[in-house]
Amino acid sequence: MTVIRAVPGLAEQVYQAVLDEICDGVLPPGAHLVQEQLAERFGVSRQPIQQAMALLKADGLVEERGRRGLHVAALDLALMSHHYAIRGALDALAARSAAERCAGDETFALGLEARGRKIIEAGLRAVESKAVRDQLRLEESFHSLLYEASDNPLLARSVEPHWRFLRRAMGDRLRETPQPESIWRQHEAILDAVLAGDAALAERLAGEHVGQASEMLSKTFTGADENRAAPAA
Incomplete structure (x- = not known):
């Protein structure tokens, strides 16, 4: 398990960790991003996960699919x-x-x-x-x-x-x-x-x-x- 230490800028660290996995293909287009699972995997609370997801959505890297939740966006x-x-x-x-x-x-x-x-x-x-x-x-x-x-x-x-x-x-x-x-x-x-x-x-x-x-x-x-x-x- 990759654990991120609780330091200032925690949301940015989560953002970078998820971005790395998207760029490396660990999280391919269409991958479902379950916030509870991400929080457990990175060893953080839900709040920095939510903040990181908001940043990824703003960058066009993650999209919300209604009730199906957040997924890695296809490359536009x-x-x-x-x-x-x-x-x-x-x-x-x-x-x-x-x-x-x-x-x-x-x-x-x-x-x-x-x-x-x-x-x-x-x-x-x-x-x-x-x-x-x-x-x-x-x-x-x-x-x-x-x-x-x-x-x-x-x-x-x-x-x-x-x-x-x-x-x-x-x-x-x-x-x-x-x-x-x-x-x-x-x-x-x-x-x-x-x-x-x-x-x-x-x-x-x-x-x-x-x-x-x-x-x-x-x-x-x-x-x-x-x-x-x-x-x-």
Whole structure:
């Protein structure tokens, strides 16, 4: 049994634990979420479970089916596309702002390079070892580094709800199709442009990266749906 300690932010911890299970496929689409069972499994009262469920519903990850209670929602491809569109605009802004900052501060650029290269190297290792959860964590870490480097505190806060939804979509895809190494080479190209202080290039590459990710996920899930619907040969 996974027991969560009673500390401030308990609802957020329950939220993260359930989100991890949704992203990892432990709780697949349609899975029934019985609050009493979750409370017993995580070793908490009903209140943080209810609060966590409310957050998951707001993020479009859980839905209420009348008297049948709460269930893990099916992935909404149209909603996923909308999330990616907003994230793409925010990521492009972050990359541009970070590049402009590097252009005027060589010391900052050196520190950013060390952190960015470390994440990219770890990401490539995660791809090689097919560690899905690590790939998701490092993917988010790389982009979070750019939000931080932009020196705009509103960026990370603005993009957070989109990452929560997209992390689930990315997890579903990575369990079906391995992440290509080229994703991390794209990260590397974005970082190179940022470090070079090339704001226009960094902005373009960041936007293209998110757009390609959205297209790749849409094709993966559309293809999977078509395969499930096709009659046996």
